[in-house]
Amino acid sequence: MLCLLVFPSITAAQEPNKVLSIEAYDMLNTVPDTYLIDVRTRAEYQFVGHPISAYLFPYQFFTGEFGKTGESHGYLLSAKNKAFVEEIGKVFKKTDNLLIICRDGARSALAVKELLDGGFKNVFDVEDGFEGPEFPAFKDSNKDKYYRQLAKRNKIWGFNHRRHYGWQWWGLPWTYDIDPKFIYPPDLRPPEKK
Numbered sequence: 001m002l003c004l005l006v007f008p009s010i011t012a013a014q015e016p017n018k019v020l021s022i023e024a025y026d027m028l029n030t031v032p033d034t035y036l037i038d039v040r041t042r043a044e045y046q047f048v049g050h051p052i053s054a055y056l057f058p059y060q061f062f063t064g065e066f067g068k069t070g071e072s073h074g075y076l077l078s079a080k081n082k083a084f085v086e087e088i089g090k091v092f093k094k095t096d097n098l099l100i101i102c103r104d105g106a107r108s109a110l111a112v113k114e115l116l117d118g119g120f121k122n123v124f125d126v127e128d129g130f131e132g133p134e135f136p137a138f139k140d141s142n143k144d145k146y147y148r149q150l151a152k153r154n155k156i157w158g159f160n161h162r163r164h165y166g167w168q169w170w171g172l173p174w175t176y177d178i179d180p181k182f183i184y185p186p187d188l189r190p191p192e193k194k
Contacts, residue, residue, distance in 0.1 A: 132166030
């Protein structure tokens with residue numbers, strides 16, 4: 001207790017701020033020094049689309065290895081981008097308002113924690129993501145699994161699709177166009193000569 005009185009800044013780790021896409025968009029338009037950072041992979045940013053003016057800083061990369069995760073098959077993601085916090089620190093100030101978005105809120109939650117641990121002060125997790133979670137999505141995983149089984153058994157079309165929530169669902173502006181100003185900085189550096 002004495003430590004908290006003498007050093008008030010030494011407290012429990014800062015809890016991430018959570019916002020919905022619509023709140024993030026409002027902040028971009030009304031709060032100075034606010035930036036949107038998309039932490040999805042390069043492929044998702046390019047081929048699924050991205051919010052206009054979103055900076056690409058991948059939290060993970062595709063490995064090129066095909067495998068199974070949970071109940072689905074696909075190309076696997078790397079553990080994480082080791083230069084993630086360092087690269088963001090080269091572009092943004094520790095006091096900027098950073099809105100972190102991914103596909104459905106899973107990777108952005110991890111990225112926000114890492115940025116807070118890295119000393120960034122105003123970091124926000126856009127918890128509904130760009131595409132939103134698969135539908136239906138509940139906090140209780142048993143309930144989630146139950147309704148997915150019902151939908152699958154009854155051949156409900158689109159039950160496992162995204163875009164029932166998130167940036168796109170809100171109708172917020174997004175694009176497939178890529179502006180080099182917003183691309184992951186290491187991708188713009190000339191390749192090293194061998």
